[in-house]
Amino acid sequence: MIAEDAPEYRDASLPVDRRVDDLIDRMTVEELVAQLLSVPAYQLVIEGDDEDVGQLLTEDGEFDREAATDILEHGIGHLTRLAGGGGLEPERAAEITDEVQNLLVEETRLGIPAVPHEECLSGYMGPDGTTFPQGIGLASTWDPDLVEGMTTRIRDQLLSIGSVHALSPVLDIARDLRWGRTEETFGEDPYLVAQMASAYVRGLQGSDPTEGISATLKHFVGHGLGEGGKNRSSVQIGERELREVHLFPFEAAIHEANAESVMNAYHDIDGVPCAADESLLTDVLRGEWDFEGTVVSDYFSVRFLHEEHGVARDRYEAAIQAVEAGLDVELPQIEAYDHLVEAVESGDIARETVETSARRVLRQKFEKGLFEEYGSDPEDAAEAFGPDAHREYARDLARESITLLKNEDELLPLDDDTSVAVVGPKADTPEGQLGDYAYAAHYPEKESNRHVVTPLEAFQSRLGEEQVTYAAGCTTTGPETDGFESAVDATATSDVAVAFVGSRSAIALSDAEGEDRRDRPDVPTSGEGADVTDLELPGVQQELVERLHETDTPLVVVQVSGKPHSIEWIDQHVPAVVHAWLPGEEGGHGIADVLFGDHSPSGRLPVSVAKNVGQLPVYYGRKPNSRNERHVYADSDPLYPFGYGLSYTEFEYGDLSLSDDEVHPAGTVTASVTVENTGSVAGHEVVQCYAHQAWPSQARPVQELVGFERVHLDPGESATVYFEIATAQLAFHDRDMDLVVEPDEYELRIGRSAATTETADSFEVVGDRYEVPRSGRVYFAETRVEN
Numbered sequence: 001m002i003a004e005d006a007p008e009y010r011d012a013s014l015p016v017d018r019r020v021d022d023l024i025d026r027m028t029v030e031e032l033v034a035q036l037l038s039v040p041a042y043q044l045v046i047e048g049d050d051e052d053v054g055q056l057l058t059e060d061g062e063f064d065r066e067a068a069t070d071i072l073e074h075g076i077g078h079l080t081r082l083a084g085g086g087g088l089e090p091e092r093a094a095e096i097t098d099e100v101q102n103l104l105v106e107e108t109r110l111g112i113p114a115v116p117h118e119e120c121l122s123g124y125m126g127p128d129g130t131t132f133p134q135g136i137g138l139a140s141t142w143d144p145d146l147v148e149g150m151t152t153r154i155r156d157q158l159l160s161i162g163s164v165h166a167l168s169p170v171l172d173i174a175r176d177l178r179w180g181r182t183e184e185t186f187g188e189d190p191y192l193v194a195q196m197a198s199a200y201v202r203g204l205q206g207s208d209p210t211e212g213i214s215a216t217l218k219h220f221v222g223h224g225l226g227e228g229g230k231n232r233s234s235v236q237i238g239e240r241e242l243r244e245v246h247l248f249p250f251e252a253a254i255h256e257a258n259a260e261s262v263m264n265a266y267h268d269i270d271g272v273p274c275a276a277d278e279s280l281l282t283d284v285l286r287g288e289w290d291f292e293g294t295v296v297s298d299y300f301s302v303r304f305l306h307e308e309h310g311v312a313r314d315r316y317e318a319a320i321q322a323v324e325a326g327l328d329v330e331l332p333q334i335e336a337y338d339h340l341v342e343a344v345e346s347g348d349i350a351r352e353t354v355e356t357s358a359r360r361v362l363r364q365k366f367e368k369g370l371f372e373e374y375g376s377d378p379e380d381a382a383e384a385f386g387p388d389a390h391r392e393y394a395r396d397l398a399r400e401s402i403t404l405l406k407n408e409d410e411l412l413p414l415d416d417d418t419s420v421a422v423v424g425p426k427a428d429t430p431e432g433q434l435g436d437y438a439y440a441a442h443y444p445e446k447e448s449n450r451h452v453v454t455p456l457e458a459f460q461s462r463l464g465e466e467q468v469t470y471a472a473g474c475t476t477t478g479p480e481t482d483g484f485e486s487a488v489d490a491t492a493t494s495d496v497a498v499a500f501v502g503s504r505s506a507i508a509l510s511d512a513e514g515e516d517r518r519d520r521p522d523v524p525t526s527g528e529g530a531d532v533t534d535l536e537l538p539g540v541q542q543e544l545v546e547r548l549h550e551t552d553t554p555l556v557v558v559q560v561s562g563k564p565h566s567i568e569w570i571d572q573h574v575p576a577v578v579h580a581w582l583p584g585e586e587g588g589h590g591i592a593d594v595l596f597g598d599h600s601p602s603g604r605l606p607v608s609v610a611k612n613v614g615q616l617p618v619y620y621g622r623k624p625n626s627r628n629e630r631h632v633y634a635d636s637d638p639l640y641p642f643g644y645g646l647s648y649t650e651f652e653y654g655d656l657s658l659s660d661d662e663v664h665p666a667g668t669v670t671a672s673v674t675v676e677n678t679g680s681v682a683g684h685e686v687v688q689c690y691a692h693q694a695w696p697s698q699a700r701p702v703q704e705l706v707g708f709e710r711v712h713l714d715p716g717e718s719a720t721v722y723f724e725i726a727t728a729q730l731a732f733h734d735r736d737m738d739l740v741v742e743p744d745e746y747e748l749r750i751g752r753s754a755a756t757t758e759t760a761d762s763f764e765v766v767g768d769r770y771e772v773p774r775s776g777r778v779y780f781a782e783t784r785v786e787n
Contacts, residue, residue, distance in 0.1 A: 007022060007023075007026065008022040009022040009023035009026075009366075009371070010371065012369075012371070012372050016363055016366045016367055017363075019366055019371075020359055020362050020363050020366060023110065023112070023362055024355055024358065024359060024362070026110060027110065027358070028074070029341050029344050029345065029351060029354070030074045030341055031074045031075055031109070031110060031112075032351070032354045032355060032358045033074075033337060033338065033340045033341050033344075033354060033358075034072075034074035034075040034076055034077065035075060035076075035077045035112070035329075035357075035358040035361045035362060036077055036323070036328060036329050036330060036337045036340065036354070036357050036358060036361065037076055037077050037078075037329070037330060037334050037337055037338060038076065038077055038078035038079070038080045038329060038330060038331045038332055038333060038334070039053075039055075039056060039071055039072070039076055039078075039079060039080060039333060039334060040055065040056070040079075040080035040081060040082070040085050040332050040333050041055065041056055041057045041080070041081065041082045041083075041085045041086030041087075041088075042055045042056075042057060042085065042086065043055045043333060044080075044085075044299070044332055044333055053071060053333070053334045053338075054067045054070065054071050055067065056068050056071070056079075056082065056086075056100060057082075057086050057096070061086060061087065061088060061092070063096050063099050063100065065099075065103065068100065068103055069103065069107065071334075072100075072103060072104055072108065073108065074108070074109075075104060075108050075110065075112045075114075076104065076114045077114065077115060077329050077361050078114060078115045078116070078117055078165070078296070078329055078331060079097070079100060079114045079115070079116040079117070080117065080331060080332040080333060081117065081118055081119065081125075081126075081332070082096060082097055082100065082116055083096070083097065083116075083118060083126045083127075083161045083162075083163065084118050084119060084124065084125045084126030084127075084129075084439065087126075087127060087443070087446055088126070088127065089127050089128060090126075090127070090128055090157075090160065090161055090378075090381035090382065090384065090385040091378040091379075091381045091382050092378075093126065093127075093161040093162070093381065094160065094161050094162055094376040094377060094378045094380070094381040095378055097116055097161060097162030097163075097376055098162060098374075098375045098376055100114065101113050101114065101116075101162070101370075101374040101375060102375075105374065112362070112365065112371075113365060113370040113371065113374040114370075115164055115165050115214075115361070115364060115365060115368070115370070116162055116163045116164060116165065117163060117164075117165035117166060117167060117216075117296075117331075118158055118161075118163045118165075118166055118167070119166070119167050119168065119437055120151075120154050120158065120166045120167075120168050120204075120213075121134070121135060121168045121169065121170065121184060121435065121437035121438075122134050122135065122138075122434070122435045122437060122438050122582075122584060123150075123154060123157075123394075123438065123584070124154055124157045124158055124439075125437055125438065125439045125442060126161075126439055127439065127446070127447070127448050127449070128385045128386070128387075128389075128448060128449050128450060129154075129157055129385070129439055129448075129450070130153065130154075130157070130389055130390040130391070130393075130394055130450065130585065131394065131434055131438045131439070131440070131450060131452070131584045131585040132150050132390075132393075132394050132397050132398075132584045132585075133394075133397050133398055133401050133435075133581060133582060133583050133584045133587070134183050134184065134434070134435030134436075134437075134438075134505070134562050134581060134582035134584070135169065135170055135183065135184045135185055135186055135435070136174075136182065136183045136184070136185060136186070136187065136562055136563075136581050136582070136606060136607070137397075137398070137401040137435075137580075137581035137582055137583055137584075137603075138150070138186065138196060138200075138397070138401065139185070139186035139187045139192060139193075139196055139606035140187075140401045140402075140403050140579075140581060140603040140604060140605065140606050140645075141397065141400045141401050141602070141603060141710075142192070142603075142604050142606075142686045142708055142710050143400065143710050144195050144196055144198070144199030145199065146396075146397060146400060147196055147199040147200050147203065148199040148200070148202050148203035149203065149393065150200075150203065150393065150397060151199075151200050151201075151202075151203030151204040151215075152203040152204075152206070153390045153393060154166075154203070154204060154213075155203065155204050155205075155206060155212060155213050156384050157384045157385060157389070158213050159211070159213065159376075159380075159384075160376060160377075160380040160381040160383070160384035160385070161376055161381050162374070162375070162376030163213065164213060164214060164368045164370065165213065165214040165216070165261065165364075166204060166213050166214065166215060166216060167216045167218065167263060167296075168200070168204070168215065168216060168218075169186075169196075169197050169200040169201070169215065169217070169218075170184045170185050170186070170218055170219070171185075171186070171193055171194075171197045171217050171218065171219075171249040171250055171253065172184070172185050172218075172219055172222075172223045172224040172246075173185065173187075173188060173189075173190060173193060173222075173224050173225075173245055173246055173249075174187055174188050174224050174607055175188050175224060175225070175617050175619045176224065176225065176226075176229040176616060176617065177229075177535055177563055177564055177607065177610065177613075177616065178228070178229025178230075178531055178532050178533065178534075178535070178613065178616070179224055179226065179229045179230070179231065179531055180231060180436075180524075180525075180526050180527050180528060180529060180530035180531045180532070180563075181223070181224070181231060181436075181527070181528050182224070182526070182562065182563045182607070183435055183436065183505060183526050183527060183561075183562025183563055183581075183582060184435065184436065184437065184528070184562075185224065186606060187605075187606025187607045187642075188606065188607045188608060188619040188620070188621075188642060189606070189619075189620075189621065189642065189705050190244070190245050190246070190248040190249055191248075191704070191705040191706065191780075192606060192705060192708070193249040194248060194249035194252035194253060194256075194779060194780070195708075195780060197217065197249055197252075197253045197257075198252060198253045198256045198257040198780075199257075200215065201215040201217075201253050201257035201258075201259045202257050205257070205258070205259075205260060209260075209367045209368055209369075210367070210368060210369035210373075214260035214261050214293070214294075214364065214368070215257075215259050215260060215261065216259075216260075216261040216262065216263050216296060217249075217250050217253055217254070217259050217261070217262045217263070218262070218263035218265070218298065219263055219264065219265035219266070219274075219298060220250060220262050220263060220264050220265055220274060220280065220281075220285070220295075221242065221246050221247055221250060221265060221269075221274065221280060222235045222237055222242060222246045222265065222267070222269060223235075223265040223266070223267060224246075225237055225246070226267055228531075229531050229532075229533075230531045231266075231528060231529050231531055232266040232267055232308070233267060234267055234268050234269075234271075235267050235268065235269045235270075236269075236270060237269065237270075239733075239737060240732075240733045240737070242269070243733055243737075244732060244733060247284065248779075250262070251289055251777075251779070252779040252780070254289055254291050255289070255777070255779065256779055256780065259293065260293040260294070260364065261293050261294050261295070261296060261364075262285060262291065262293065262294075262295050262296075263295070263296050263297070263298050264277075264280075264281065264295065264296075264297055264298055264301060264327060265298065265301075266298055266301050266304065266308075268309060273301075273304075273305055273309045273311060274301075275297060275298075275301040275302060275304070275305055275321075275322050275325070275327055276305055276311065276312075276318075276321040276322055276325045276327075277325055278324065278325040278326060280325075281295055281325045281326030281327055282325065282326035285326070286326065288774075292360070292363075293360065293364065294328045294329060294360045294361055294364055295326055295327050295328045295329070295360075296327075296328065296329045296331050297322065297327055297329065297330050297331050298331070299331055299332045300332070300335070301322075302315070302318050302319060302322045302327070302330045302335065302336040302337065303315055303318060303335050303336050304318075305317075305318035305321055305322065306318045306336075315335060315336035315339060316336075316339040316342070316343065318336050319336040319337050319338075319339045319340050319343065320340070320343055320348060320349050322336070322337075323337065323340060323349070323353060323354065323357055324349065324353060326357075327357075328357040328360050328361060329357070329361060340354055386449075387449050387450065387451060391585070391586055394584050394585055394586040395586035395589050395590050395593070396590075397584070397590075398580075398583035398584055398586050398587045398589070398590025398591070399589075399590035399591075399593045399594050399598075399599045400599075400602055400603065400684075401580075401581055401583060401590070401603050402578060402579070402580050402581075402583065402590060402591060402594045402601055402602075402603050403578065403579045403580075403581075403601065403603030403604060403605055403644075403645045404576075404577075404578055404594070404601035404603070404645060404646040404647070404648075405571070405577040405578065405579060405640055405644070405645070405646065406571060406574070406575070406576055406577040406646070407575075407576050407646055407648075408575035408576065409575060411496070411554055411556065411575045411576040412556065412576050412578075412595060412597075412648070413594075413595060413596050413597025413648060414496060414556075414595055414596050414597070415596075416462070416463065416596065417467075418463075418467070418495045418496055419467050419468075419469070419493075419494045419495045419496075420459055420463065420467060420468050420469070420494055420495065420496055420497070420498060421468075421469045421470075421471070421487075421490040421491045421493070421494035421496070421497040421498070421553070422455060422456050422459050422468055422469070422470045422497075422498055422500070423470070423471050423472070423473050423487040423490060423491060423497060423498070423499050423500070423544075423548065424472065424473055424474075424487075424498075424499040424500035424501045424541070424544065424558075425472050425473065425474055425475050425476045425500070425501065425539075425541065426455075426476070426500040426501055426502045426558075426560040426561075427454065427455050427456045427470065427472065427498075427500040428454045428455070428456040428457070428470065428472065429454065430452035430454055431444055431452070431504075432454075432476070432502070432504060432505075432560060433452055433453075433454060433560060433582060433583055433584060433585070433587035433588065434452065434505065434582055434584065434585070435505050435527070435562055435582040435584075436505045436506055436507050436524075436526070436527030436528055436530075436562070437507075437528075438584070440452065441505055441506055441507075441527075442506075442507055444506075450585050451585065452584075452585045452587070452588075453585065453586055453587065453588035453589050454587075454588045455498070455500050455558070455560070455587075455588045455591050455592065456468070456470050456588070457588050458588035458589045458591065458592040459498075459588075459592060461589075462592055462596065469490040469493065469494055470490070471483060471486040471487040471489070471490045472487070473486070473487030473499075473544045473548075474487075474539060474540050474541060474543075474544050475521035475522055475539060476502070476503065476504045476521070476522055476523075476525070476538055476539055476541070477504070477517075477518070477520060477521060477522060477523040477525065477538045477539040478518070478519055478520055478521040478522070478523075478539050478540070479518070479519060479539070479540060480521065480540070481540055481543065481544075484543075484544060484547050487544060487547070487548065488547050488548060488550075488551060491548045491551045491553045491555070492551045492553060494553060495553070495554075496553065496554045496555070496556065497548055497551070497553050497554070497555050497556070498555075498556045498557075498558060498595065499544070499545055499548055499555065499556070499557050499558065500558050500560055501537050501541040501544070501545065501557060501558070501559055501560070501561075502537070502541075502559045502560040502561030502562075502565070503524075503525040503526035503530075503537075503538055503561045503562065503563060503565075504522055504523070504524050504525060504526065504538075505524065505526045505527040505530075505561075505562050505582055506524035506527050506530065507524075507527055507528050507529060507530075508524075508527075508528060508529030508530070521539075523538070525538045526561065526562040526563050527562065533613070534566070534612075534613045535563070535564065535565050535566040535610060535612065535613045536565060536566055537559075537565050537567065542569070542570075545557060545570055545574065546569070546573075549573055549574060554575060554576075555574050555575065555576070556574075556575075556576040556577075556578065556595065557570050557574050557576070557577050557578070558578045558579075558580055558591060558595075559577075559578065559579045559580065560580045560581070560582065560583070560587070560591075561579070561581065561582070562581060562582045564579070564605075564607055564608075564609040564610070564640075565609075566609075566610055566611060566612045566613065566639070567609075567639070568611045568612070568639055571639060578591075578594070578595070578601070579603070579605075581603075597648060597681075600647050600648040600649055600681055600682065600683035600684070601645065601646060601647055601648065602645070602647065602683065602684035602686075602710075603645050604643050604644065604645040604686045604753070605640055605641070605642055605643060605644045605645060605753075606642070607619070607642060608620055608638040608640070608641055608642045608754070609638050609639045609640040610638055610639065611634060611637075611638065611639045612634065614631065614634065615631070615634055615636070615638070618636070618637075618638040619642065620638075620641060620642040620643075620702075620703070620754035620755070621701035621702065621703065621704055621705075621754075622636075622701065622702065623699045623700065623701060623702070624699065624702055625699070627702050637755075638755075641753045641754050641755035641756075642753065642754040642755075643686070643688050643705075643751070643752070643753035643754045643755075644752075644753040644754075644755070644756075645686070645753075647679075647683045647684070647685070648679070648681050648683060649677055649678075649679030649680065649681045649682070649683040649715070650677070650678045650679040651675055651676065651677055651678065651679075651683075651685045651713070651752070652675070652676045652678050653673055653674070653675055653750060653758035653759050654673060654674035654675070654676075654759070655673070655759050655761075656671060656672070656673050656748065656750050656759040656760060656761045657671070657672045657673070657761070658670070658671055658748070658761050658763050659671075659672075660763060661763055661764065662763065662764050662765075662766045663727055663763055663764070663765055663766070664727070664765070664766065664767050665727055665741045665743065665765055665766075665767050665768065665769070665770030666727065666728070666741075666770055666776060667726075667727055668724055668725060668726045668727065669724075669725055669727070669748075669763055670722055670723065670724045670725070671689060671722070671723045671725065671748050671750070671761070672720055672721065672722045672723070673687065673720070673721055673750045673758075673759060674718055674719070674720045674721075675687055675711060675713070675718060675719055675720075675721060676713070676716075676717070676718035677713035677714060677715055677716065677717050677718070678716075679715060680715050681715060682712065682713065682714045682715065683712070683713065684710055684711065684712050684713075685710075685711050685713065685752070686708055686709070686710050686711075686752070687708065687709050687710075687711060687721045687750060687752075688705065688707075688708045688750070688751055688752065688753070688754070689705070689706055689707040689708065689723045689725070689748060689749070689750055689781065690703040690704060690705055690706065690748070690749040690750075690751065690754065690757075691703060691704055691706045691725070691729070691730055691746055691747070691748055691749075692704075692746065692747045692749065693730065693742070693744055693745075693746055694744055694745040694746065694747065694762075695744055695745070696732070696742065696744065697734065697735075697742060698732075698734070698735065700732060703749060703754065705754075706723070706725055706729050706730075706748075706781055707723040707725060707780075707781030707783055708783075709721045709723070709783045709785060711785055717787070718787075719785050719786065719787045720785070720786045720787075721783065721784075721785055722783060722784045722785075722786070723748075723781045723782075723783055724781060724782040724783070725748070725781045726778035726781075727741050727765055727770070728741060728772050728776055728777060728778040729778050729779075729780075729781065730746060730765070731770075731772045738771050739771065739772045739777075740769055740770060740771050740772065741765060741769070741770040741772060742765070742769055743764075743765050743766055743767055743768065743769060744764070744765055745762055745763075745764050746762065746763055746764070746765060747760055747761070747762045748760060748761060748762070748763070
């Protein structure tokens, strides 16, 4: 019941915009600016930090009400990872979040609740959150429905602790595989990235804003293109490629999944830092795409305008540049945007500019229903979490993501009566199964009740300890070979050996500073800030594999790694090769399920794997001259192509059938193909549809993915897959940067990878050149399967 004298913004029956207008009119400059600020559980310190405005929790994790009352005097926009960053168990996280929200609602002048946000790239990044496979592993499933199911489960956990906003997913395109954050992405192809990201957003946000978590698309934009494959370094790219490749997934996720938030990237593009780029944050995002959500800063990126890019004299100038460009909320803590109060009062920025950003933040709070219900119940948190929460789904995702790259003489699947040598540095390291934004990998010193199943544990559980011999052999990095002999002995006395190798994933290199990194036993070589100059297996792992190969015991190499490695020697000499990516807390069981044949391998590569780093780039969608030219000692073909992956069964394709030979520029064409499982076991096939334009008016990619469908078939079963493709999907930006469809001949290619065309057919787009209007934009093919 609303009191008669209550302000309009308290009346939930009124339209959101009216409530926002009423509240804005009542706010002081200090209160407006406070909505653009964030505060973490603990003050986050980076090198050179000289400001400390306090923190919400004491060192022992208790709510510091006195400090909070001072910090939150005028309200606050976001609570930065109060639960995950505070290391709070779920029930305690719900209680603390409720206390902070109560203080804001009951003890500040206007009673505006905050937006609590968390990280959830591979699951909620906090104590007891279920850890699923890393982003690159999710992409290898080629199954958007599985991803949507995962984020639906993540949503339940986040809501139970009072969070309403998440800093995920990552939509960066990974084409320089030296970049450590390759593992966080959905791969090299904009269409695949857009499909997986849209599914991620749908699951996280749900169908009702009051019952969903705002997804944040990041990093806007081109973050995977840093010079030298280095994180945060400058990006040089033409507008056409920026739009068609790197902006495309963001545009699709906004229009197809209604994503509610966007995060800027750290780098500059042609000298303009993304955090202060009005053409991106306002002209494209809001002017062209009609995005109405909030733009939040990547952590510290506002202060970096001064300290890293050098385009602002101080944080005062940095704040003005960012907010005027269209960046609404500074994360993760109060550092620069608090200067906006002075900037407004001195006339260096208009109050209306601050109001514009505050309006977006307040709209989100009203739409989330926070003014009516902001609390969280510890009992709900207890129910949503627990050591077994969603473990079966995590296991299913893990095994669906695993990609079989080679299987000579059908070495796999293994028999249960086989004695196995389980060797390698990734065989029995729990954190080694996780991506950089998993809680246990991000905070290795913290405790969690989530048990991570290693491959060794899974093998011992399945076969019994007497059938399994374990030896690490070496560490992930470092020169030591003392453990080689024990690994060789274990291999020589077993029926088969499985070597688990790969990179260690973690955040940055803070634990590995100095000139002796190559001598350290466990340096991160994948993850944020862990960028490399080669793609080889780190340390002496390659040497270990070579020694194991010399025993003549059949050898399986399993890469448990967030990035593809250059393993040409292994491909030539080892009979069976698998990539398990970073499979999460049930990764060990997922790997065992595949290696022993409980699940026919169904993962497909979301990136092309280079033979060596000098080949880069090797992504499939290069232009013809880049694709066809070669180096002196190497051709341009990848070791394994995009979309590639083997199965324990065989599939045969029929001929491709097209609904029409001629299509108008604003029309559609339906392609259909029948696929049959001709093998002896059930399995998944990922049917991929690529398009090629015969004679474009400018250089274009040799082919582009325009549709895919994952199909499960029993032995002898067949199904027909239909792709309804709008000609607008074939559009590109012409010399005037207009999005057009050209009359021409187009070929549709159906294959099991970008390098293998099983069947193809052509049609003609007839009529006049067609400029695609905004309302005519089509992002995805419509697909269906008929058995």
